[in-house]
Amino acid sequence: MAVASSSNTTSAPMDMSTALLIRVDQSGLGDYKKIQDAIDAVPSNNSELVFIWIKPGIYREKIVVPADKPFITMSGTEASNTTITWNDTGEIYDSPTMAILASDFVGRYLTIQNTFGKSGKAVALRVSGDKAAFYGCMIVSYQDTLLDDAGRHYYSNCYIEGGVDFICGNAASLFEMCHLHSTAENEGAITAQQRSSPLENTGFTFLGGKITGNGSTVLGRPWGPYSRVVFALTYMSSVIxxxxxxxxxxxxxxxxxxxxxxxxxxxxxxxxxxxxWSHSLTNEEAAPFLTKNMIGGRAWLRPAPTHFKQISGPTISTFKAQGKP
Incomplete structure (x- = not known):
């Protein structure tokens, strides 16, 4: 089932409360059985909100959201029952179970995992598009779990698990109330931030949340010489x-x-x-890291849509603001 083509522009949708609804259901009761098929149905240079609602299940797929398909939301109902899983290794940019190359992406209530194991790079989620947000997701692998590659990103109430450099890349990202869980067998590292110049406004900020795990780990090590990471108001277990x-x-x-x-x-x-050579920040030094200003979030973070258009017809259905049809 194809989605009607839209104009060749990537300007922001005029109506941010209404989205085109596409249902993915392995039982065949939705519009598609596979997540990638739903993404493929979105036209290039998409200019309206698209809400891909993924029914509970284990989806064994390698997912790519192309750069020319912005304004997509992929949402499960709960991360505990909606899993996207693959088993791959190799180059860091090729191994992801899910790769987000488009801007203005939202992921909600999904588990994204790479089950390759502990013997090599195995990215679960690659985020290379600008203005991407994730809510209530579980991101699980061992080495390089989350390739937080480039752009401005926001993670809220997510669970991120790994052992070696499991949050890495050169994005400007705020992790708010996230749970980081280290499974390092020996001495691991949670972050490997890649900032290469003092002129780059990139870095990882962890605000609130907690760190748990087994074995022992450091908070971070510099993938790039100007690596920048701040932990604020975070609970740290003895794994550190x-x-x-x-x-x-x-x-x-x-x-x-x-x-x-x-x-x-x-x-x-x-x-x-x-x-x-690490810093214990004063109130004044910490202030820039305690808001969404570093990622410019107030300008682009958006609530879940409250109205949905069915792809099978022109009817607009209204659902609760939580965004779960």
Missing amino acids: LPQGWDDWGDPSKQSTAYYGEYKCYGPGANRSNRVK
Whole structure:
């Protein structure tokens, strides 16, 4: 079932409350049985909100949202019963179970996992488009779980699991009230932020939330020389090593990387044995990291649509604002 073609423009939809509804249901009761088929049905240079509602199930698919298909939302009902899974390794940009290349993407209530295991790079989710937001998602693998590659991103109440560099890339991202879980067998690293120049307004901010896990791990190590990561108001379990951060064997990065902590708590938040080149932030220093300003979020974060157009006809149905048809 094809979606009617739209104009060749990627300007923002005029009506941000109404979306074209596409249902994915493995039982055959929806518009498509596969998620990728639903994405493929969205026209290039799409200019209206599209809401792909994914019925509960385990979807064994390798998903790509192309760069020319903005304004797509993919939503399950609960992350615990709606899983997108694949098993792949290799180059970091080729292994993802799900790759988001388009701008203005929203992911809601999904589990995205790569089951390859612990013997190589295995990305669950790659986010390379600008203005992407994820709500209540579970992102699970071991090495390079979340390739937070490029653009401005927002993660709210997500669960992210891995062992080695499991949040990596060079996006400007705010992780609000997220649960990070380390499964490192030896000494792992939660983040590997890739900022390469002081002129880049990129970095990872973790606001609220908690860190749990097994074994031991550092908060981050510099993939790029100007790597920037801040943890604020975060609970840290004893899984965090006392030194907190690592220079990845390159002492020259100690003077260029920016690693900060602000009012974190828990047994892993004790800064008495932290590396001297990390920062305990003052109220003034922390202030820029405590809002959505770093990602310009107030300009592009949008609520879930409240009205839906069926692809099978012109009827507009109204659903609750929570956005779950």
